[in-house]
Amino acid sequence: ELKVEQNPLFLSMQEGKNYTIYCNYSTTSDRLYWYRQDPGKSLESLFVLLSNGAVKQEGRLMASLDTKARLSTLHITAAVHDLSATYFCAVDGGDDKIIFGKGTRLHILP
Amino acid sequence: DAGVTQSPTHLIKTRGQQVTLRCSPKSGHDTVSWYQQALGQGPQFIFQYYEEEERQRGNFPDRFSGHQFPNYSSELNVNALLLGDSALYLCASSTWTGVSNQPQHFGDGTRLSIL
Numbered sequence: 001e002l003k004v005e006q007n008p009l010f011l012s013m014q015e016g017k018n019y020t021i022y023c024n025y026s027t028t029s030d031r032l033y034w035y036r037q038d039p040g041k042s043l044e045s046l047f048v049l050l051s052n053g054a055v056k057q058e059g060r061l062m063a064s065l066d067t068k069a070r071l072s073t074l075h076i077t078a079a080v081h082d083l084s085a086t087y088f089c090a091v092d093g094g095d096d097k098i099i100f101g102k103g104t105r106l107h108i109l110p
Numbered sequence: 111d112a113g114v115t116q117s118p119t120h121l122i123k124t125r126g127q128q129v130t131l132r133c134s135p136k137s138g139h140d141t142v143s144w145y146q147q148a149l150g151q152g153p154q155f156i157f158q159y160y161e162e163e164e165r166q167r168g169n170f171p172d173r174f175s176g177h178q179f180p181n182y183s184s185e186l187n188v189n190a191l192l193l194g195d196s197a198l199y200l201c202a203s204s205t206w207t208g209v210s211n212q213p214q215h216f217g218d219g220t221r222l223s224i225l
Contacts, residue, residue, distance in 0.1 A: 004152075015206050033213055042200065043153070047215035097166045098143070098214065100152035 002027045002093035006101035014109050016078050021104045023072040023089035031092035032072050034063050036085045037103070043088065046074075076106075084108045112137060114203050114217035122223045123191050124209030131186040131220045141165075142184040143214060144176060145200040153200055159184050160206050188222075196224045 001027040013019050023032070031050055035043040047056045049065035049072060056063050060083065061082045072089055084107050090100045115134045116207055121127050135142050141160045145153035155168035159178035178184045182203075198221050202214035 035216075037211075042218045043202075043216040048213050064174070069214065090152075096141075096143075096158060097155055099155065100145075102152045 002099045004101040010105045012107045021074040025070050025091045029091045033090040037075045079108045116217035120221045128189045133201030134183045138214045139203035141204045143202045144186045147198040
């Protein structure tokens with residue numbers, strides 16, 4: 001059974017700093033998604049990573065995928081307050097069954 | 111272009127009752143997935159519908175059932191409600207051929223509270 005683990009689960013950081021969120025998964029998959037969720041809101045798609053070595057960047061966020069290590073990272077560069085949210089990684093476990101991690105609650109202090 | 115729409119937005123029920131939640135997919139999408147998100151947790155996959163049939167199912171009891179209509183809209187039914195069913199229920203839509211290569215689009219959810 002596919003398991004998806006994120007760490008840290010909670011992260012408080014100051015504006016201007018860099019940090020990385022990690023997503024490990026337990027079985028082979030080459031399809032990984034990152035979503036953002038603001039309090040009381042739905043999920044917003046950030047990145048879709050489809051192959052080993054895939055790297056995608058949007059603004060201050062960059063996501064990468066290492067299918068051999070079963071690891072994805074979401075890197076935040078020079079954080080700003082607007083990036084405060086909960087970030088989820090989700091993995092396609094096969095047959096389109098998408099399994100989510102527990103999420104990383106990111107709080108950026110001004 | 112309307113995105114994924116869910117109704118109602120909020121619902122309060124008591125234990126033992128039954129509830130039906132509704133979802134209209136984004137225009138052009140034919141696949142609907144349902145998720146349960148408990149407070150402070152990640153969404154958990156309930157099931158997925160395509161061509162009016164349940165194609166995949168997560169680890170949820172038979173009290174959770176669904177339906178997809180010819181216009182691709184979907185319903186989630188939960189019978190014999192338990193306190194633990196209190197959660198945000200999210201609907202996500204996608205195109206069948208692109209489920210894996212494109213992200214699912216999520217609705218705003220239905221917040222279900224069981225008293």
